[in-house]
Amino acid sequence: MILVLTYHQIRGAEKNRDRDFYAVTRDGFVAQVKATLQAGGREMPVRDLVTSRTIPVPSEARFLLTFDDGTVDHYEIVFPVLKELGLRGVFFVPTAKLNRPGYLADAQVSEMAEAGQAIGFHGHEHVRLDRATDEKMRDQFQRSRDILTRLTGQQPLAFAAPGGFLSEHLREVALGFGVEVIRTMRWGFNHHPDQTALETVPVNRHLTELQFQKILRGEPPPRLLYFGKQAAKALVPARAYERLRGLVFKCTPKS
Numbered sequence: 227m228i229l230v231l232t233y234h235q236i237r238g239a240e241k242n243r244d245r246d247f248y249a250v251t252r253d254g255f256v257a258q259v260k261a262t263l264q265a266g267g268r269e270m271p272v273r274d275l276v277t278s279r280t281i282p283v284p285s286e287a288r289f290l291l292t293f294d295d296g297t298v299d300h301y302e303i304v305f306p307v308l309k310e311l312g313l314r315g316v317f318f319v320p321t322a323k324l325n326r327p328g329y330l331a332d333a334q335v336s337e338m339a340e341a342g343q344a345i346g347f348h349g350h351e352h353v354r355l356d357r358a359t360d361e362k363m364r365d366q367f368q369r370s371r372d373i374l375t376r377l378t379g380q381q382p383l384a385f386a387a388p389g390g391f392l393s394e395h396l397r398e399v400a401l402g403f404g405v406e407v408i409r410t411m412r413w414g415f416n417h418h419p420d421q422t423a424l425e426t427v428p429v430n431r432h433l434t435e436l437q438f439q440k441i442l443r444g445e446p447p448p449r450l451l452y453f454g455k456q457a458a459k460a461l462v463p464a465r466a467y468e469r470l471r472g473l474v475f476k477c478t479p480k481s
Contacts, residue, residue: 227444228270228416229262229289230409230426232386236303248430252303258429258438259311262289265442272316272344272384275421276406287442291315292409292426294348294386296323301334309341316344316409318386320352321373332377339378346384347374347405356393363396367403383407397422415444 234248236255250258270288291308293300296319308315317338323329339345349355350369355362374382385400390411400408407421414425427441 227287228419228424229267229287229441229444230292230416230424231258231262231289232292232294232409232411232426232428233304234294235297236299246431248428250429250431250433252307255304256307257435259291259307259313261435261438262442263311267442269313271314272346272407275419275424276383287444290424292386293317295352296320296330296335296348298328298330298334301330301338305338305341305343308343314342314344316346316384316407318346318348318384318409319370319374320348320350320388321370322351324373335374335377339380344384345374345378345382346386346407347371347382347400347403348386349388352388354389354391355387356391356396358396360395360399363399364403367399371403384409387411413446415446417444 233250233255235246235250236252237246237249238252265287267287267289270290272290275290291313293304293315296317300317304315317330317335319330319335324335325331335345347367347370350366350373353366355366358366371382381404383405384407385405386409387396392408392410397408401422405422407424409424409426411428412423412425413427415427416425
């Protein structure tokens with residue numbers, strides 16, 4: 227099994243507002259990473275996923291940490307934690323947001339890459355791409371590739387679709403730009419890994435310690451919760467979906 231954990235913002239407790247569904251505290255993040263290591267999990271760097279087209283199913287649990295949206299806390303909080311623990315993650319960066327308040331700066335991306343952190347595609351403007359024209363898709367990849375290659379000195383190899391919206395054509399376009407690892411937003415544990423369709427467990431602020439321990443044991447979330455979330459995301463306007471999502475997770479049993 228390869229457990230892929232997806233994080234967004236990591237914040238101090240005093241900044242973790244109720245409306246920030248995916249934001250978790252620094253202490254919570256550190257506790258989850260240490261719990262994963264204590265449970266016997268071994269890191270699966272993204273480079274290891276690239277070395278072979280056929281990935282053998284590991285005899286032991288492996289894990290991969292991924293971080294979406296390129297916010298500055300990834301440098302200020304996550305990067306020092308990973309360095310302290312000797313771990314490497316994948317940071318999916320929307321390149322149009324670089325150097326804006328609250329987002330990563332060019333120099334920070336370069337420093338993280340030089341230290342061994344992987345920097346991946348997350349669109350240039352972080353707009354939904356599965357319904358975009360072919361020209362729009364390619365323009366987003368081209369801009370991102372030019373910027374990230376300049377900052378890191380290497381071709382990005384990993385891609386996560388903005389918003390988790392991934393189509394077969396978008397996958398083909400990504401592969402055409404040298405992508406070899408694609409992380410989806412489909413909940414799952416990668417018992418038979420496909421590096422171009424990696425399942426993930428998105429971490430949110432409502433996740434309890436008990437629930438996280440179940441994840442480490444490979445216990446999936448309720449199927450109805452997952453399918454209901456996906457259906458709502460596709461059908462409900464974004465703001466209404468965010469309110470509904472928060473309400474559902476608040477009301478979900480914690481055991």
